[in-house]
Amino acid sequence: MTVANGRKLLAIPGPTNLPDEVLQAMHHHSVDIYSGDMLAVTETCLADLKRVFAAPNAHTYIYAANGHGGWEAALTNVLSKGDHVLVLESGRFAVGWGEMGRMLGVEVEVLKGSWQRAVDPAAVEARLVADKGHKIKAILVVQIDTASGVVNDIPAIRRAIDAAGHPALFMVDTVASLGCMPFEMEAWRVDVAMAGSQKGLMTPPGLAFVAANAKARDAHKSAGLRTLYWDWTFREGEIHYQKYCGTPPEQLLFALRKALDMLLEEGLPGAFRRHALLAEATRRAVAVWAEKGALGFSILEPAARSNSITCVLLNGLELEPLYAYCRDKCGLTLGVGLGDYHNRAFRIAHMGHVNAPMLLGALGCIEIALHALHIPHGHGGVQAAVNYLGEQVKA
Numbered sequence: 001m002t003v004a005n006g007r008k009l010l011a012i013p014g015p016t017n018l019p020d021e022v023l024q025a026m027h028h029h030s031v032d033i034y035s036g037d038m039l040a041v042t043e044t045c046l047a048d049l050k051r052v053f054a055a056p057n058a059h060t061y062i063y064a065a066n067g068h069g070g071w072e073a074a075l076t077n078v079l080s081k082g083d084h085v086l087v088l089e090s091g092r093f094a095v096g097w098g099e100m101g102r103m104l105g106v107e108v109e110v111l112k113g114s115w116q117r118a119v120d121p122a123a124v125e126a127r128l129v130a131d132k133g134h135k136i137k138a139i140l141v142v143q144i145d146t147a148s149g150v151v152n153d154i155p156a157i158r159r160a161i162d163a164a165g166h167p168a169l170f171m172v173d174t175v176a177s178l179g180c181m182p183f184e185m186e187a188w189r190v191d192v193a194m195a196g197s198q199k200g201l202m203t204p205p206g207l208a209f210v211a212a213n214a215k216a217r218d219a220h221k222s223a224g225l226r227t228l229y230w231d232w233t234f235r236e237g238e239i240h241y242q243k244y245c246g247t248p249p250e251q252l253l254f255a256l257r258k259a260l261d262m263l264l265e266e267g268l269p270g271a272f273r274r275h276a277l278l279a280e281a282t283r284r285a286v287a288v289w290a291e292k293g294a295l296g297f298s299i300l301e302p303a304a305r306s307n308s309i310t311c312v313l314l315n316g317l318e319l320e321p322l323y324a325y326c327r328d329k330c331g332l333t334l335g336v337g338l339g340d341y342h343n344r345a346f347r348i349a350h351m352g353h354v355n356a357p358m359l360l361g362a363l364g365c366i367e368i369a370l371h372a373l374h375i376p377h378g379h380g381g382v383q384a385a386v387n388y389l390g391e392q393v394k395a
C-alpha cells in the first residue's frame, strides 16, 4: 500500500525541479549556428549572467559542461603548473575543486575546516599573513556547500584577505547558491566565480558558467594550464562558434534563456526572499523534529545554515529505511548524506523552482515517514513551518 502515485517530487540538491516553461522551451528544432536566433540567445544569456553574478564589468562564459567542467574552466584559465592554491574546507565541494587542481599539477593546500561550521575568516587571515612571500596564487571557496549545508560568508572572507594585504585571486563556487541568495561578485571583489545550470538556475544539467574580472583576465594572460576548449581568449573570438569552442548546446541554451527570463521576472530579491522563507520554514520543522534527539542539524550555528539545502543528521539511525519510505511510499526523493555523512544524514533541497506546496509536501512526507517508522521526533514540525509562513507571508 502506498500514496506515491501522482507527480513525484525530487528534493535532491541538484538536479532540481524544472519549470514546465523551461522544458517546453527546449522543444525546439535545431537552428543555424552562424546567424539568427542563436546569436541573440548567446548575447543575452551572457549579459544576463552578469546581472545574476552582480558583475556588470566582468566577462562571462558559457560551457557545455557540468559544474565539474566549470571548475576546470576556472582553474585552467588563471593558473600554471606548480602554482600554490589554498582551499577553504567547509564540507565536500571546495575540497573536490582542489582535488581537480591537484591533478592539473597545482599544489593544493587545504585550510582544514569542518562539516559543521562555516569557514572561519580569522583562520584565513592568519594563514595569509603567514604567507609572507605571497606564494599562494589563488583561494578556492564555495558559497554554499551542498554536502554539509553550510553557507560561507564571502564578504567576510574578502575582508580577511584584504586585512592580510594578500594579492591571491579569490575564486568562488556558486553552483548551489546563484539565484538563491545574494552574490555580489563586483562589490565583494571576487575575481573568478563559477556556477552550473541545474541547481538554483532551474535549467537541465549540462551548462557551466564562469565570470572573470579584470584581475583574473590579467592572470589569464600568463596562465600555463590553458587549453583550447576552456580558453577565455579563444571564446572571445569574433566567430559565434568559438563562444562554445564548437557547436552550441542549442536546446540547453533555449532552456537557459527561458529560466533567466523567469528568474529576472520574479526579480533576484524576490527569488532570494522566497528561498529564505522556504529555508527557514524547513528549519522550523527540523527544529521541532529534533526535540527527541534522534535528528539534528548538521550545521551548529543557525546563521551558517544555507537557504538552498538543509542537511539533517541522524543520531544512531540508518538512513535507508527513511529514505526508502519517502521514495517508495510517498513519491518523494530526498538527498542522501555524502562523504562523512554517508548513511547518517539526509538532505532537503529547497532550491530553484520550488514553492510552498512543494516544500510543505516534502516536509509532510518526511513527517509521515518519521511517524510510520517510529523514529523518535517532536510532533508538529510541519505545523511549525506552516505557522512561520503564515506569519511572514502577509495577505
Ligand SMILES: *Cc1c(COP(=O)(O)O)cnc(C)c1O
Pocket (backbone or CB within 6 Å): 014, 066, 067, 068, 069, 093, 142, 144, 145, 146, 173, 174, 175, 176, 196, 205
Ligand atoms: C553540484 C555542485 C558542484 C558540482 O556540479 P556538477 O554539475 O555535479 O559537476 C560543485 N559545487 C557545488 C557547490 C555543487 O553543489
